[in-house]
Amino acid sequence: MEYTLKEMMAITAAREIKNDDIVFCGTGISMLAAMAAKNIHAPECVIFFETGAIDAKLEEIPLAVADSRVMYHTAANGGLLEAFATMQNRVTGAQVLGILGAAQIDKFGNLNSTVIGDYFSPETRFSGSGGGCDVASFVPRSMIFMQHEKRKFVKQLDYLTSPGHLDGPDGRRKAGLPAGGPQCVVTNLAVMRFDDHTKEMYLDGCYPGIEPRTVLDHMAFVVDVSRARPLAPPSARELKILREKCDPQRLIL
Amino acid sequence: MTRLKKDKVMNLKAAVSAFVRDGCHLSIGGFTLNRNPMAAVYEIIRQNIKKLHLYVHSNGQGVDELIGAGCVARIEVAYGGTGKFAATCIRFRKAVEQGAIQIEDYTNYQMTLRFLAGAMGVPFLPTRSSLGTDIIAKWGFSREIRRAEPGLPDHKLVVMDNPFPGWGDTDQVVLVPAICPDVTIIHVHEADRRGNCRMQGLTFADVEQAKAARHVIVTCERLAGDDELRHHSDQNQIPFIHVDAVVPVPYGAYPTACYRYYDYDPVYLKDYAGAAKNDERYAAYLARLRATADHQALLDGVGPARLAMIQADPTTGYAVDLDRR
Numbered sequence: 001m002e003y004t005l006k007e008m009m010a011i012t013a014a015r016e017i018k019n020d021d022i023v024f025c026g027t028g029i030s031m032l033a034a035m036a037a038k039n040i041h042a043p044e045c046v047i048f049f050e051t052g053a054i055d056a057k058l059e060e061i062p063l064a065v066a067d068s069r070v071m072y073h074t075a076a077n078g079g080l081l082e083a084f085a086t087m088q089n090r091v092t093g094a095q096v097l098g099i100l101g102a103a104q105i106d107k108f109g110n111l112n113s114t115v116i117g118d119y120f121s122p123e124t125r126f127s128g129s130g131g132g133c134d135v136a137s138f139v140p141r142s143m144i145f146m147q148h149e150k151r152k153f154v155k156q157l158d159y160l161t162s163p164g165h166l167d168g169p170d171g172r173r174k175a176g177l178p179a180g181g182p183q184c185v186v187t188n189l190a191v192m193r194f195d196d197h198t199k200e201m202y203l204d205g206c207y208p209g210i211e212p213r214t215v216l217d218h219m220a221f222v223v224d225v226s227r228a229r230p231l232a233p234p235s236a237r238e239l240k241i242l243r244e245k246c247d248p249q250r251l252i253l
Numbered sequence: 254m255t256r257l258k259k260d261k262v263m264n265l266k267a268a269v270s271a272f273v274r275d276g277c278h279l280s281i282g283g284f285t286l287n288r289n290p291m292a293a294v295y296e297i298i299r300q301n302i303k304k305l306h307l308y309v310h311s312n313g314q315g316v317d318e319l320i321g322a323g324c325v326a327r328i329e330v331a332y333g334g335t336g337k338f339a340a341t342c343i344r345f346r347k348a349v350e351q352g353a354i355q356i357e358d359y360t361n362y363q364m365t366l367r368f369l370a371g372a373m374g375v376p377f378l379p380t381r382s383s384l385g386t387d388i389i390a391k392w393g394f395s396r397e398i399r400r401a402e403p404g405l406p407d408h409k410l411v412v413m414d415n416p417f418p419g420w421g422d423t424d425q426v427v428l429v430p431a432i433c434p435d436v437t438i439i440h441v442h443e444a445d446r447r448g449n450c451r452m453q454g455l456t457f458a459d460v461e462q463a464k465a466a467r468h469v470i471v472t473c474e475r476l477a478g479d480d481e482l483r484h485h486s487d488q489n490q491i492p493f494i495h496v497d498a499v500v501p502v503p504y505g506a507y508p509t510a511c512y513r514y515y516d517y518d519p520v521y522l523k524d525y526a527g528a529a530k531n532d533e534r535y536a537a538y539l540a541r542l543r544a545t546a547d548h549q550a551l552l553d554g555v556g557p558a559r560l561a562m563i564q565a566d567p568t569t570g571y572a573v574d575l576d577r578r
Binding site: 027062070080122132138252 | 283284285286287288310311313330331332333334335336337338340341342345346349350352358359360361362363365366369381382383384385386387388390391393412422423424425426454455456457458459460461510512513516517565569570571573574576577578
């Protein structure tokens with residue numbers, strides 16, 4: 001069955017979401033991945049947004065985390081304080097999986113979503129942290145969406161907006177952050193993970209038809225590819241639900 | 254004490270010119286494409302108020318229009334984006350890249366805590382967010398600017414050891430300075446003449462933003478009867494003692510959404526994004542906007558068909574099957 005890379009990304013990310021996860025969701029493809037997981041294999045997972053909406057009934061895809069579509073049929077509608085408290089809560093916080101995106105990523109999963117170039121006279125200005133840095137600071141596990149390009153997988157970030165593992169295995173503890181950090185990076189070519197000991201990124205799996213060499217060609221730093229495995233393409237059922245139930249207007253896809 | 258008076262209803266022109274002055278420190282409510290106080294934003298643009306110091310967390314459309322119209326000198330912000338319609342707000346981006354405005358970056362939670370600190374009357378609150386990042390390391394407003402200006406704290410953020418060693422499994426905290434805006438403007442669903450407010454759906458950080466401010470202008474979809482909001486008052490979020498002006502403005506958040514009343518207008522937001530990318534087209538957009546007498550005139554230009562299209566469905570609170578491409 002034919003499918004696009006964006007569909008592969010959404011399904012691959014959806015498979016990372018488990019039935020007992022409380023999923024913190026951002027805008028765009030992360031929203032689609034969470035909706036797909038809920039409709040395909042993780043019906044009990046809870047989706048929540050930094051705007052304060054907890055467990056919305058997402059009948060249409062929201063185009064921003066403040067879209068009225070996140071406010072319908074929720075467990076509770078609060079505000080930003082409640083949302084960020086949920087992910088820091090000593091009990092519920094442990095179950096939260098954060099989904100993030102960025103303009104640049106380094107080998108420790110640190111993210112830049114602020115500027116390209118010098119912060120004080122930027123070549124390109126992006127939206128900024130929003131809740132991204134908060135989520136990356138607080139949650140025990142996060143999943144990151146990236147386009148696999150040399151200018152995005154960089155040796156040195158132009159600005160460190162959201163903390164990953166900072167400078168390595170002890171980075172978060174030294175900085176005073178809670179343990180945790182990114183667990184995987186889902187791209188348009190592959191899935192990357194972080195080594196348990198070094199906290200450095202490695203290639204975990206390639207999409208059908210993609211070689212590890214190709215993945216390396218799209219990065220400005222080298223990663224271990226010895227553990228790479230082929231990833232399964234989306235099934236007909238997964239695609240049908242994604243296309244017909246999650247994004248029939250193809251607003252994100 | 255004017256905040257105890259019984260009737261605070263004003264028209265928008267008068268409310269904006271009474272409270273929003275050149276150079277004042279302003280915060281606006283809402284979030285990206287929802288419940289931004291757009292009628293008030295457009296009135297600020299019509300009155301050509303300049304050099305605003307803006308405090309926002311993630312207010313997409315309102316921020317972009319204020320910056321695009323040249324009303325803003327400085328902004329303290331977490332996020333400048335309007336969801337799918339502009340991943341990064343376009344005039345915001347241009348202004349920062351050209352150095353036309355000064356910017357200080359915080360996170361959404363930090364901005365919310367800063368408003369809360371202002372509302373509580375404490376100088377700062379602690380968090381663990383942003384430890385180890387450039388949000389702490391890089392200051393948009395220099396030490397010199399901060400020292401020179403009484404309206405700014407001397408530090409952007411301060412990292413300190415947990416003064417309760419080991420308590421809460423935390424070694425270090427980041428202190429975020431309180432914000433007390435001169436004026437906060439929010440748009441709510443219902444308010445009464447005295448200023449009691451009721452919002453539906455998400456409140457974002459509107460309550461903290463309002464309570465932190467010296468003056469508060471509330472625009473509302475519907476002016477409630479004098480005693481109406483006293484019933485089921487558990488559904489009210491802001492009591493009148495925090496409010497200075499009440500301005501009934503139907504579609505006051507348009508073109509952003511107001512849950513259970515209307516959706517965002519994808520046509521307007523898409524046209525806006527198109528115009529924002531091109532300086533000439535943007536100048537024409539601004540000229541058209543400034544030529545409207547008030548928000549009703551702007552809505553008349555949009556026309557009843559488009560407003561009908563975004564009417565909220567009573568069950569879900571948004572416009573079901575709205576074409577959002």
